[in-house]
Amino acid sequence: MTMKTKGQHFLLSAKARTLSLKAVFTMGEDKAYDTFKGMRWPENDGEAICPRCGCLDTYNITTRKRFKCKACYHQFSVTSGTIFASRKMAYVDLLAAIVIFVNGAKGVAALQLSRDLDCQYKTAFILTHKLREAMAQEQEGRKLDGIVEMDGGYFGGYVKPENRKEDRKDRRLKSNRSGKRECVVIMRERNGKSLSFVVPNEGDAVPYVRDHVENLATIYADEGTGWDALHAGWDTKRVNHSVAFMDEGVCTNQAESYFSRLRRMEVGTHHHIAGPYLKHYAAEAVWREDHRRVDNGRQAAMVTEAAMRSNVSRKWARYWQRAA
Ligand SMILES: [Zn+2]
Known part of the structure; x- marks a missing residue:
């Protein structure tokens, strides 16, 4: 795995300014996975950081897309502890879902998302609510003036x-x-x-x-x-x-x-x-x-970043297990 320089992951590149679904599916699963790593660990150039002890030294279990901390042996994935934990989708589909979601100026119905991505309705239903939750995070503690x-x-x-x-x-x-x-x-x-x-x-x-x-x-x-x-x-x-x-x-x-x-x-x-x-x-x-005036690639990056910062929502985590 080559080290990447900061901000190089796909969603922040000039190419992603106008982000089409075609571009997402062309990038494929590995590049989509790298995008999520870049969003989760921007301070370490997209390389894993143990969420339990903060250690930067990890074993990369590539076949399972998981990591094991060399200090505390904790095993984790790029989405562990975020609202995308226990996701049921490939990373490329998850990224596509985010793009479909931000592109929907009038919102996106879970039924439409489940048809577009050929996934279960419940998966789409929970995902759309989680993306809304990520969007709402930005407004927490907000004070207005002027x-x-x-x-x-x-x-x-x-x-x-x-x-x-x-x-x-x-x-x-x-x-x-x-x-x-x-x-x-x-x-x-x-x-x-x-x-x-x-x-x-x-x-x-x-x-x-x-x-x-x-x-x-x-x-x-x-x-x-x-x-x-x-x-x-x-x-x-x-x-x-x-x-x-x-x-x-x-x-x-x-x-x-x-x-x-x-x-x-x-x-x-x-x-x-x-x-x-x-x-x-x-x-x-x-x-x-x-x-509304932000280009859609940047919008997708904002939602993904927010989602990667958000702790797993207990409500939706439980719902996800029930739905499984
Ligand atoms: Zn650790």
Whole structure:
């Protein structure tokens, strides 16, 4: 195995700027494997580091794509301890899955991924959720400052209308709704980072805003009464959408474009994003909005790097074993 210089692995090369599936499959399993090593151990030029004791001296069990630490004898693979641990796919398929996932501007359905890669639906289902988890990691502990646009949108609690008018229920009544109706709140810095969270109603957002928006920030929100409480904590400007969408420079256009993406993900891809996974889809839409101008090869690198840094998620690890 030849030593490689830093940053030479495929996803960071100029060639990967526009990354096609064809390019991924042409590279083959060995080069895909090297790519994952480069992402896992960038500080050691893609050469293994023992995750248990930090030792750089390892035996390379090439046939099994595993390593054994010379100091503590711990055996591990490039994905041990990451969200890709207990993966069911070849490295080349895993990389292809990441490319398909980042290329899907409206998100990617697990069913489509399972068909594209000829893998089990459950494998694709867990993988898409893990990739969402990797995307969401970037938003942890995030603080917003400057001008912050804020808006809320409700998801879930749908009622399919009955065919005959006399059979239809009043969908405004809570008792007639199925599932939980929840509010996704989006906060977006002007030309900066974004953050999403899920609360029962817009008005419930204030404690979260307190934790994630700096005191000196200026908040732009619409006329919804849920936002009235913001005036007590921040310089808050309102735009009355029933009058105009831009009121002396105050607008929530960035928040609107976020919701248009999340709605497209819902209507065009997943059909149903409410319930326990709503916050993951909301975070995925944040990632896609924030990095929409980044070329897709770099996007694939960002998701892969994040995934290689993420500790194995207990929830999905258990799910994976159950699904096996
Ligand atoms: Zn060790």
